[in-house]
Amino acid sequence: MILLVRLLPFLTGAAAFVGFEYLLRVPRHLFVIGPLVLGIVVAGVVLITRPLSRTTALVVVPPALLVMGALGFVLFPDQPLVRHLVTVGVAVLLWVYGEQLFAFQFRTESYQAFAIENISAYVNIVSVFLIASALFGFRFFLGLRAWVLMLGLTATLFVTALHTFAIGKVEFRRALASAGLLTLLGTEVAIALFILPADHYVNGLLIATFFYVTMNLTHYELRSTLDRARLQRYVLTGLFVVVLTLLTASWR
Known part of the structure; x- marks a missing residue:
């Protein structure tokens, strides 16, 4: 066996x-x-x-x-x-x-300690990219209604955020509140992307980048381990990816 x-x-x-x-x-x-x-x-x-x-x-x-x-x-x-x-x-x-x-x-x-937590975080980021890209693709190619897209994306962001906090052993009430806040912010980012004439891959990558930066910063803050070096690293990484994506994107 x-x-x-x-x-x-x-x-x-x-x-x-x-x-x-x-x-x-x-x-x-x-x-x-x-x-x-x-x-x-x-x-x-x-x-x-x-x-x-x-x-x-x-x-x-x-x-x-x-x-x-x-x-x-x-x-x-x-x-x-x-x-x-x-x-x-x-x-x-x-x-x-x-x-x-x-x-x-x-x-x-x-x-190795925290290996599952680390690989779960990477998998969650990739999942957000794939699901967000797919939902925007369904809208562009198949005319998916905006509210259906937003519902699917909101559920994805909430589940992945709550899971990341839960597997990181954050107290449940704090995890729930933080996941709700990040989901709200992520939904607002997705709404803003409706005005960009970018393809679904670009939209998915931008949402995944937002999730990567805000999720990690919030996670460190909840564990009282957020410092200036980590803040600068994640913010600069996020800005670099966003700028590079927008400069190399194919526009509709």
Whole structure:
């Protein structure tokens, strides 16, 4: 049994890669392949982290959101190379995530402190980018109503923010209030992006950058570890990404 569990990180990543690549060629099977890939990934995480506990619920969120974001992202007909790179990147992230879970459960001597928290943070940022890009893409290509887009984006920001605080062991009430505030600010940023004639990739990257900066600064503040060096690093990184994105963006 332990051998099967040991293979689960690779198998879940491989299953996701095969499923996404299949959808690139046969997108009409989304409602069959999508739930299948999501179910395989969630089942893999649950099997690695047995017995079920509060920790299981926490560690299931990042890969589930990542898969849902990737499923929406790979449907668009433009930028085929980007979509292939996303399928590879998501599969690798799922594999690395599963490896960290396995080390935490079965190889504690090789597990590095805060590894799950760190990989979860990266996965959440990528998920925000993929989901935001997909939602804006649905609006541009399929005429998705603005309120549906905002509802999906608001839910994504709230869940990822609350998850990041929860897995970082922030007290629940403070985590809930902070997640609500960040969600409100992120929603306002998304509304402002409606006036920019940028494509969905640019909008997704700008929202993910906002999430990256504000989430990390808030997390450090809640843990009373925010200092001037960290503040400058995250603000300057965010400004650099935003300026670079706007200067190199393709405009509609």
